Amino acid sequence: MDTREPLKPAAFHILLALAERDSHGYAVMQTVRDQSGGRVRLQTGSFYRHLARLIDEGMVAEAAAPRAAESSRRGTHYRLTPLGRRALEDERRYLADVMAALNGLRPALRKDPS
């Protein structure tokens, strides 16, 4: 059983965005905004603040930039580390537990009964 605290929303969304594919900073920021339906809005300063923490904790690392010239111009790419993947998996499980609890307690909130 993982005893870590749940990830902060911003960190969770950054991991989620990078789980899809390696990407550079601005693209991750855009993805986070879309994924969260605009609820998590990151700007350069706050984005790199979270990113630095994730790198510190070993969940994200710099990635080799792709060869395409257009893409490399966009700067440093980042990738999820195995640790990051595991953290995301832990978070998924945690959220699933939360969902289950929600489903059990509050039938009225059920959208999909299956």
Add this chain to the structure above:
Amino acid sequence: MTAAPRTDRESARAGRLYARLLRAYPAAYRARFGRAMRETFAHEHARLHDESPRATRVRRAAFWIVTITQAVWFGLGERLRARRRAARGVPMYTALPAPRSVWARWSMLGDARLALRLLARQPLFTVTAVASLAVGLAASTTIFSLADKLFLSPAPGIRDAARVVDLERTTNGRGFGTISFAALQELRARTRTLEALSATSRSPIALSLRVDGGSERLYGLAVSASYFDVFGTRPAIGRFFRAEEDEAPDARPVVVLSHRYWRERFQSDPGVLSRPLHVNDTAFDVIGVAEPGFEGPTFIGTDLWLPMAMVGTTRGRPTAELLAAGTDSALWRRAVGRLKPGVTREMAEAELNTLFDTLKRDERIVPASHRIRVLPSGTLPAPTRAPFAAFVGLLLIVTGGLLLIACSNVAGMLLARASTRQREMATRLAMGAGRGRLVSQLLVETVVLFALAAIVAAPLTLWLAQVVPALMPAAPYPLRGDLPIGLRALAFAGGAALVTGLVFGLAPARHALRADLAHMLHGRSATDGRDRQRLRHGLVAAQVALSLAMVITAGLFVRTLQTVSRMDAGFRTADVEVVTLDTTTVRAVGPEAAALMRRIEERLRTLPAIERVGYSGQAPLQGGSFDLGALRIPGAGPEIVEALQETDWDVVSPGYFGAVGLPILAGRAFTPEDRAARPLVAIVNETFARLVWPGQSALGRQFMLVKGPANDERAIEVVGVVKDAKYRSFDEPARPFIYAPFEQHPQAGAEWFIKHAPGAAIGREVRAAIAVVQPDLPVVMMQPFADTIAIGLLPQRLAAWIAGVVGLIGLFLAGLGLYGLAAFLVTQRRREIAIRMALGASPASVRALVLGRAARLGFAGAIAGLLLAAAVGRFIASQRLLVGIDALDPLTFALLTLALGVVLFAASYLPARSAAATEPARTLQAP
């Protein structure tokens, strides 16, 4: 006219701004993310424009506010986090190894930034070092500026100053005498070595300017028409004197104003050229204003100049009479000249003396014992140059000493740091860093330290430059009191900082490099740097010596002031105001002057706040003297005549003795009956009475006043004996003195002594009362009696103040130096101490060991300091700056040495206690 380039420019600007904002972050963070963040930001910024091409100002403002806030806030947050982590030893995100350009690797700028970072990491060291250096630099720069102004730089407005000379007359090769006007006229007509020659009055003369309903004091200097040619100065407006304006006596009343007076009094109104100026009851035409800054060659300024042919107006007598050959008044102290190109001072002196010799045929013009000396012109009048030079030299030595202490202190600290960083140096050497590279870094570190000190010293110097002129006493003429911190002083400070920085920065570098690599890496042989230790010990001992010498010097001056303040000059100075009047400003001389003084006295007596009023020809303790003529005592032997050589005189009003508090011991004071037509009388002091009539009453005795070319004798009867006082200076021996009634020997200049009720401010009442009697008679000067007397002690006061401040700072620095050294030694010898304690040494004996070492240094320093202080004491005593105490005053020496001992003990006690607290087990187990 497309929008695109403008947007590009805007983005570029935004990018640069963001790059700057990123500096809020720690360097390691920037190294890792800086580039990525700038790129991301560029996208974000571009997007702002893409989304809403006409992005509203509100949105843009919001965007920038968020960006800036985040950068600052998160930047600070990261910095705090980095510090917390560094404290716990947790590594930060390591920077990617960035390839650095060759230029960057060798750049001194990089070294300077590294140095700044190192200094910021040791705030105590940095603050102490910078503060002590800054104080030393500021003090020496200020004193240097003073010396520069007084000795090195010519006064402003003088062109080709090297060719301007002072002409002085010597008697049998000595002194700075006056030259008669007639002789100067002859010399001017015949000289071929001087381009221009001008006589000037000896100092600015107090004049009265008539204004609506009253008068104002102003100062004027009488000069020959060629005066301005001598200095090569130019008029700001109008013109200078023409030769014909300086020919017929009292015919052409013209004046030239100084630029300062024109600005202050007339608000630089060019209209002054068309209005008459009523000076001493004469209407003068203002023909010009001198160029800004020019007020003559010395630090004594003037408000205006008038031609010598008009000098009578300043004396209340016809000019022709004043300038006639053979009269006393035709003597002019100063003459200035301009050498022709290629003529040396020696050539001019030889030529002028040849001309002078031909004049000696007329003994009335030039006595045979007189010669002319040609001196370089300077800001200080020639007669005062030597004593001032001694005084300023002393100040320079004292402040230079402080700079030396500060430098050696910093050098000591740098040495200590160098040895703690020896391992770092060794490691870097082992890893292949070049020695030159290390030296350059050490040097840059030192220079950065000294540069910081120079930056702090700059405003401090400017402040001191404001304070020092304010210490100048009131003087009976305008002083060019400003103390410009000129280029030379800046160069001096900069040079001093640089040289000391390099010299003291090199010592640690040299040590670091000579040391043996293997030993240093091993870390054990750090104590072995024998001569490093010797150097550091020497520095501390030198500091102790210098600061002891300085506090003792200060102590000697303080004791002088103390002695003097206890010393009874004989006068009552409390609640007495001294008012200087000169009745020539209203053309009243001789009996008229006496009558005017009498009327003023009557008026002043009606003022309720005034208790007693008296006046005399001169104020005491101004360093000068005055006499009415030679003395002949009927029946006196040669030894008495010899003893009376030093007799001084004064002429006083009946109320004088009461006003200054001199008691009449026998006989009577003067009365209004002692008038011009009555028999001459005098009051003598105790010393005179004792010398001339030992053991007998002096009352009723007579002596002869010998006067004039024909040696006319007039009998004077002694009517009273008054208590002795100090007349010329505080340190003089008892001197015979004669007081004569003012009315019988009237003077145009008088010092009034006005005793008032304690605490009463009488200035306005006195001025008003004088204006009622004589509306255009200005008050030349007005100041408390105590201040008048204090002028004579100004050098001591200044020296005590400066040497005291400097000495105390020096003492503090020396204490700090000893503390640093002792603490350093304890740290270094911790293992040795631990072994000793493990072998049974008691904490007390360890404490004694450390204290003993410090005591040895302190003792050596103190001995040297005492010797130095004795030498300095001898020097200042030889300059007659000490009064009433010995150059080796035992009390001063003993007390201050004791004080030094206390400071040094306190400085070494803390490290000694720390040494005694060593725990052998833990220290020895440590790697």
